[in-house]
Amino acid sequence: MQTSLKKRLEIIIEMPAVPRLEGVLEKAGVKGWTVLPAKAGRGAAGSWSREGQITDAGRMIWTSCCRKGRVNSRAMGRIAVSTGVSQ
Secondary structure: OOOOOEEEEEEEEEHHHHHHHHHHHHHOOOOOEEEEEOOEEEEOOEEEEOOOOOOHHHOEEEEEEEEEOOOOHHHHHHHHHHHOOOO
């Protein structure tokens, strides 16, 4: 069995931003990723939960991808701009 080192990138964003994020990941050369619902958490704006959300705007999604080499700052900048997150 052959193994290789990879970097894992995890991003938590609102559901409506997922298509933009997927486009950026593709352009950055990421071959695959997984999108899962995030149940609850805490961030800069405080605690949040999926409970009671009736639209996708408040539903948070956890995206995970792996790639060989490093995730460069240019790719991270694209992700930040496409999802409306400041670095």
